[in-house]
Amino acid sequence: MNWNGPLLKMNDFRFEIPSNYQGVQNNLHMKTSGVIYATNGMIKSIRMDYAPEQVANVTMLPGIVGKSLAMPDIHWGYGFPIGGVAAMDEENGVISPGGVGYDINCGVRLLRTNLHFTDLDSQKIQHLVDEMFINVPSGLGSKAKVHLNRKQLDDVLKLGAKWAIENGYGWKEDPEYIEEHGCLDYADISKVSNEAKQRGAPQLGSLGAGNHFLEIQKVDEIYDESAAKAFGIQNIGQIMVMIHTGSRGFGHQVCTDHLRVLGQAVKKYNIWLPDRQLACAPVTSKEGQDYLKAMACAANFAWCNRQMIVHWVRESFGKILHQCAEDLDMGIVYDVCHNIAKLEEHEIEGKKKKVYVHRKGATRSFGPDKQEVPLRYRDVGQPVLIPGDMGTESYLLRGTKESEETFGSTCHGAGRVMSRTQAVHRYRGEQIINQLKQKGIYAHPASWKVMAEEAPDAYKNVSEVVNVTHGAGISSKVVKLLPLGVVKG
C-alpha cells in the first residue's frame, strides 16, 4: 500500500504535508502542517509503508504546538509514526502512549576506553564479546542474574540509575552523563500494575532482543575535532562500547495497561481521533498524569538496566584485559533515550514555553548553553547517539541550537525498510553471521531467528539518515563508529 497524499518539497531536507490535506477518508481536519525530514531519494520508501498518514493524523490531536514532525528514519508505528516528534500544550494538550512507544526509554549509551584498535587482535575481541555475552543476559525473555524483591524493585522504579550506583553497579560520576541524570523524580509506583512489576523484576539487568545490542566499536572518522575532544575522543581507532536497550517487558506492560485506560479516557473527555491507536488524555487529567507517572517508572527501569549492563561491561573488559575499568578510562560519554514524552521548555515563536514533547524513535538533541547539557559539554552541545543496524556504522553527533525547530530532537537510527517476517523468509542467521565475519565483525547471537530479522539489508542506510539531520542542521556529525564485535539479543 502506497501513500499518495501531498509531500511538498520545502528544500533539500524537508517535505511538507500541508494543513489543507483532507486525508484518505476526506474528513481530516489538520490543525497544523506536518514536516518530514528527508531527501528526494528517500521519499519513495517513506510513502511505501503509509507512515505519512500518521504524521497527518498527529496534527489533529488537541493542543498540538507547532508542527507534527518526522525524522528521516520514519516508518509505520502504533498510532504515531516511529521517528515522530510532537509537542503538546502544557494546559490544553494531550499525552499519548502511542507517541512514546511500547519500549519506554529505549535508548543508547556510549562508553569510551583509552584502548586503541591496534591493542586488540581478533581473538581478544572474540574473548571480550563472549565474556560480555556470559555476563549480560541476552535474548527474548532473557532473565537477569540479580533477583530483586518487591521493595528493591520499587526503589529501582523511583531512583533509576541512582539505585544501581548506590548498589555498586557503577561510578559516582556516571549519572552526570545520563539524560535527566538517569532519574525522573515524579515516578509514582502506585500507578504501575502488579503485572508490570512481575514481568519486570526478573528482567532488570538484561539486554533483550530485536535490534538491541552491545557492540565493541572503533572510531573510524572524526568530523568535528573540538567536539570529539570534549566527548573524550582523541583519535581514530579509539575503542568504544555502545549499548542499545530499553525497559524490557516492564515498559511494554506499562504501555499496554495505560493504553487501555486512555482508550476509555478518549470517550470520557470527548476527544475525536482519526485513529483509535492515538488514544490519549488531557495532560491535566488524572488519566494523563497517571500515565506520565507510570512512564517515569519505566524510564527509570531502563536507565537502571543500562547502568547495570555498563557495570558488567566494565567487569568483562577488566577480566579479559587484566586491567581495571578505571585504568581503561571506561567513562560514560552519554546516555540518551529515544522513546519518551517529557515536559520541557522550548523557544517557540521567540517566546519560552513549556510543552510536553513526545519523541518516538527520535533522540533529544539539545544545543550548546542549555542547562540540561552536562557542564563539560555545555559549549559544544549534548552528545547524540545514533546506532546503526547490526554490523554497520553508528554515529556520535552533537545537538545544535537549530534543533529548537524540532523541539530539540533528531533521528534515532536506521529505521526498518523490511518487516521482521519478510526478513526471516529472506535470510538465514548463519548466513548473516558469515557476512559479518567477512567484514571482520565477530557476532555472538542469542538466537538465529533474531539474527535474520536484523539483517543489515532489512534497514535503511544509517549514514543517509544522519546526513539528512546534519544537512538540516538539527544535529551535527562528530564521529563515525564501526563495529568490531557484537552481542546480539
Add this chain to the structure above:
DNA sequence: ATGTTC
C-alpha cells in the same frame, strides 16, 4: 520492541 496471540 514484546512471556511475537487480549
